[in-house]
Amino acid sequence: MPSPTATYTSSAAEKAWADHQILDHFYGHLPPEPRRTPMRELISTVLSHRTTHADEELAYDRMLEAFGDWAGVEAAPTQELAHAIRTTRWPDTQAPRIQEILRRIQAETGGPFDLDFLGDWTTEKGMAWLTDMPGIGLKTASLLLLFNYHKPVLPVDTHVHRVAQRVGFLGPKVSVEKAHSVLLALLPADAETLFNFHKHNYWHGQQICFFLKPNCTRCPLKGFCNYYQEHHGEATAEALAATPTQWDPTAWGKLPH
């Protein structure tokens, strides 16, 4: 593992790799595991758009309670489906989207609502098929393919994007959308590495590198972070020595799933 005390003036790929290795140690290496079943991952993400996690879960549960299963959701009157998912931000937009997604899955499988054919497809074919669906963007498609089918893709959300830009291995003008391919090109095409890179940088943005006031005191990346240098100067030996090397769940709380 590179030392957090090292100062990197090297290429973006070297910085991204150092970020990965240090955070892998800081948060702990994880086996690549899905958060939820493929169908749930896909449909919940549509429901989650600008909606709290609690309201997304409520909408998901009410939808399946009201219509029984995916066939029932697909066949439901769209207005009734919109009513069932009313805790989401835009139920009238999401209801027809969900039904169109279900129709496309059924057309692909010839019947069952099962996404496991994505595991047999090439990554490119799976990405193209998913992102052609209404309401499914690069982040959702990447999450599903990486988490559930171990395809070598990288989901980038605002947390991953912010950390990468502040540390300095992603340019300041690169959008979140564009960052999917830019960051992927910096890392090995290995699903386990990409899974850990995503999870760790996501946690880092959520727990330490906050949007408004990053908690740089606690951050093991400060030795080579551009933002840190610009705002605090070169990390001193004292600051580096006082930096924790591992997340402390007893003092700082449990990391989210």
Ligand code: SF4
């Ligand atoms: S040193 Fe500060 S700005 Fe840089 S990654 Fe860590 S928390 Fe973010």
